Amino acid sequence: xxxxxxxxxxxxxxxxxxxxxxxxxxxxxxxxxxxxxxFVNAAGLFMxxxxxxxxxxxxxxxxxxxxxxFLFVVMMLDVDFAExxxxxxxxLPVGGLIGAVFLVELLLVVGSWAxxxxxxxxxxxxxxxxETVTNTQALGLVLxxxxxxxxxxxxxxxxxxxxxxxxxxLRERPxxxxxxxxxxxxxxxxxxxxxxxxxxxxxxxx
Amino acid sequence: MNAAQVVLPALGPALPxxxxxxxxxxxxxxxxxxxEKSTEGVTVGTLIxxxxxxxxxxxxxxxxxxxxxxxxxxxxxFARVMKSLVLLGSAAALxxxxxxxxxxxxxxxxxxxxILLSTIGMLIMVSANDLIALYMGLELQSLAAYVIASxxxxxxxxxxxxxxxxxxxxxxxxxxxxxxxxxxxxxxxVSFPGIVxxxxxxxxxxxxxxxxxxxxxxxxxxxxxxxHMWTPDVYEGAPTPVTAFFASAPKMAAMAMAVRVFxxxxxxxxxxxxxxxxxxxxxxxxxxxxxxxxxxxxxxxxAYSSIGNVGYALIGLAAGTEEGVRGVxxxxxxxxxxTLGAFxxxxxxxxGRQMFETIDDLSGLSRxxxxxxxxxxxxxxxxAGIPPLAGFFAKFYVFAAAIKAGLFTLxxxxxxxxxxxxxxxxxxxxxxxxDEPQGGYEPMAPGLRIVLGLSSxxxxxxxxxxxxxxxxxxxxxxxxx
Numbered sequence: 001x002x003x004x005x006x007x008x009x010x011x012x013x014x015x016x017x018x019x020x021x022x023x024x025x026x027x028x029x030x031x032x033x034x035x036x037x038x039f040v041n042a043a044g045l046f047m048x049x050x051x052x053x054x055x056x057x058x059x060x061x062x063x064x065x066x067x068x069x070f071l072f073v074v075m076m077l078d079v080d081f082a083e084x085x086x087x088x089x090x091x092l093p094v095g096g097l098i099g100a101v102f103l104v105e106l107l108l109v110v111g112s113w114a115x116x117x118x119x120x121x122x123x124x125x126x127x128x129x130x131e132t133v134t135n136t137q138a139l140g141l142v143l144x145x146x147x148x149x150x151x152x153x154x155x156x157x158x159x160x161x162x163x164x165x166x167x168x169x170l171r172e173r174p175x176x177x178x179x180x181x182x183x184x185x186x187x188x189x190x191x192x193x194x195x196x197x198x199x200x201x202x203x204x205x206x
Numbered sequence: 207m208n209a210a211q212v213v214l215p216a217l218g219p220a221l222p223x224x225x226x227x228x229x230x231x232x233x234x235x236x237x238x239x240x241x242e243k244s245t246e247g248v249t250v251g252t253l254i255x256x257x258x259x260x261x262x263x264x265x266x267x268x269x270x271x272x273x274x275x276x277x278x279x280x281x282x283x284f285a286r287v288m289k290s291l292v293l294l295g296s297a298a299a300l301x302x303x304x305x306x307x308x309x310x311x312x313x314x315x316x317x318x319x320x321i322l323l324s325t326i327g328m329l330i331m332v333s334a335n336d337l338i339a340l341y342m343g344l345e346l347q348s349l350a351a352y353v354i355a356s357x358x359x360x361x362x363x364x365x366x367x368x369x370x371x372x373x374x375x376x377x378x379x380x381x382x383x384x385x386x387x388x389x390x391x392x393x394x395x396v397s398f399p400g401i402v403x404x405x406x407x408x409x410x411x412x413x414x415x416x417x418x419x420x421x422x423x424x425x426x427x428x429x430x431x432x433x434h435m436w437t438p439d440v441y442e443g444a445p446t447p448v449t450a451f452f453a454s455a456p457k458m459a460a461m462a463m464a465v466r467v468f469x470x471x472x473x474x475x476x477x478x479x480x481x482x483x484x485x486x487x488x489x490x491x492x493x494x495x496x497x498x499x500x501x502x503x504x505x506x507x508x509a510y511s512s513i514g515n516v517g518y519a520l521i522g523l524a525a526g527t528e529e530g531v532r533g534v535x536x537x538x539x540x541x542x543x544x545t546l547g548a549f550x551x552x553x554x555x556x557x558g559r560q561m562f563e564t565i566d567d568l569s570g571l572s573r574x575x576x577x578x579x580x581x582x583x584x585x586x587x588x589x590a591g592i593p594p595l596a597g598f599f600a601k602f603y604v605f606a607a608a609i610k611a612g613l614f615t616l617x618x619x620x621x622x623x624x625x626x627x628x629x630x631x632x633x634x635x636x637x638x639x640x641d642e643p644q645g646g647y648e649p650m651a652p653g654l655r656i657v658l659g660l661s662s663x664x665x666x667x668x669x670x671x672x673x674x675x676x677x678x679x680x681x682x683x684x685x686x687x
Contacts, residue, residue, distance in 0.1 A: 153342040160350045163234070167320070
């Protein structure tokens with residue numbers, strides 16, 4: 001068994017196991033953490049296939065953005081998952097049956113597929129650089145040359161999304177205490193400390 | 207392959223878009239540094255940028271057909287004419303918005319910038335020469351539109367309008383993308399010339415399915431039946447200047463996109479998409495005229511009117527001929543003038559901070575504001591298609607094209623529905639001239655005056671000098687065939 005095969009079995013075993021734990025764990029936060037583990041291992045699987053760009057994207061987008069968003073939502077909404085899972089036992093037979101039918105259908109459909117060997121080498125041979133560049137580099141070579149127009153438009157779309165989020169949600173609320181560094185720096189002893197004579201047995205008004 | 211060998215594509219043809227993009231970025235920085243005080247300055251800056259872009263569009267060589275940016279971007283006669291209309295529509299919408307937003311205290315410098323970014327998206331849609339560029343332009347345009355629909359964010363109806371528009375718009379974008387992916391899958395190309403060549407050889411069921419999905423997406427953006435449901439709610443809920451914007455510039459871009467896709471990419475399967483367009487056209491005309499009869503709200507009325515008008519313009523597209531496309535361009539140009547004029551009047555119905563937007567609020571307008579009433583009456587006569595106003599000629603050119611293409615049923619249905627539609631347009635005239643006045647309104651703001659004046663000139667005097675518009679539309683249509 002080669003090292004690649006060993007890693008494949010390692011990554012896929014952890015992916016499947018953590019996928020199972022996502023639905024099996026009692027605590028939703030643990031679920032999301034298992035989801036992240038599944039993503040990271042799937043990224044490892046991509047890495048083994050030589051698709052390092054997809055691996056990076058999976059980590060950056062799914063782990064870095066989507067899963068963290070899930071985490072926030074789960075923590076903020078305080079969903080009672082134990083209650084949601086109440087009827088699990090009752091629905092298990094029906095759900096299991098549907099799942100089994102799906103599995104058989106998938107096996108029948110995908111099992112009858114055969115990938116045309118010409119297809120594998122045809123489009124890939126047209127990729128710039130062919131075998132000599134990594135696929136991140138190959139993507140960059142077309143993204144920033146042939147398709148830079150579309151890339152720039154995508155940038156404008158993201159800009160609109162940002163402006164939109166600010167326009168619709170940013171509010172100037174009265175009575176919010178903000179840090180004002182120049183005021184802090186300009187603070188002198190005279191502004192901060194007041195010395196008073198305290199008359200005996202009378203005290204002072206604060 | 208190293209970086210030094212890469213040749214920068216010609217950017218000259220995209221000059222208007224570049225002006226708008228650079229202008230938008232500079233104005234954002236200006237607004238962000240100056241804060242809310244900059245609204246006035248940013249609005250004026252945006253108008254200047256739009257006018258500069260308009261000059262750039264007009265000064266591009268007439269009739270020349272240039273593709274650049276790896277074939278994704280095309281500048282031809284059609285693009286120039288439609289871009290001019292889009293830029294005029296956006297500039298007018300900005301003029302209409304200024305006064306009202308300040309009164310409502312919702313004037314913020316982001317509004318003109320979002321209009322500007324939306325306009326960039328529209329220009330890209332008009333100039334798109336492949337499916338990806340088309341989608342990117344569409345998305346840029348719509349995303350900015352969703353935001354400005356809910357621009358009056360403390361108002362529940364405005365928020366609702368934005369949310370509805372966003373959810374349905376995302377759905378329609380999904381359909382368009384699905385259709386585009388089917389077309390790419392079955393023709394092996396995303397560029398329109400590539401699709402044309404591929405379809406000359408073979409066309410299967412997959413491509414037709416793709417065309418159906420793309421038509422659904424396009425019809426949504428046009429607000430054509432059966433994808434019109436969002437229009438009345440969004441038009442009514444959004445702040446009125448935003449409604450005026452939705453009814454003007456994006457309609458031009460969406461119609462240009464429809465023509466680009468159907469005439470530019472699928473000329474080989476005209477008989478396939480023609481059926482779809484004929485159905486959409488008939489359904490839009492019928493719904494636009496019958497459903498508007500019961501409306502009391504002017505903004506809802508204008509929404510149904512826009513649905514109907516899109517139906518008439520689509521008659522020209524259904525013909526699928528050069529004359530048909532010329533009719534579409536003329537129709538859209540005149541529709542732009544009519545709708546902007548009508549919205550200028552609707553925006554002027556105001557006392558203090560209270561806006562009036564039902565039909566009854568127009569009663570007796572002829573006695574309190576004779577000029578405004580007269581000009582609105584002209585707009586309504588024109589929308590109803592009464593000669594010698596511009597609206598009559600708009601309908602004339604599309605009906606003539608349909609008859610030449612042998613689509614007699616379509617032309618007859620068009621004439622019948624325009625008679626039905628005349629009822630509700632003329633009812634407004636009746637309310638203005640024969641009902642008892644409800645009390646006067648404040649004098650019109652200067653921005654509204656400019657827009658109403660210019661659009662009235664186009665609508666009332668078009669029959670005296672039709673040559674510039676008809677000639678430009680002719681050049682535009684020729685460049686596609």
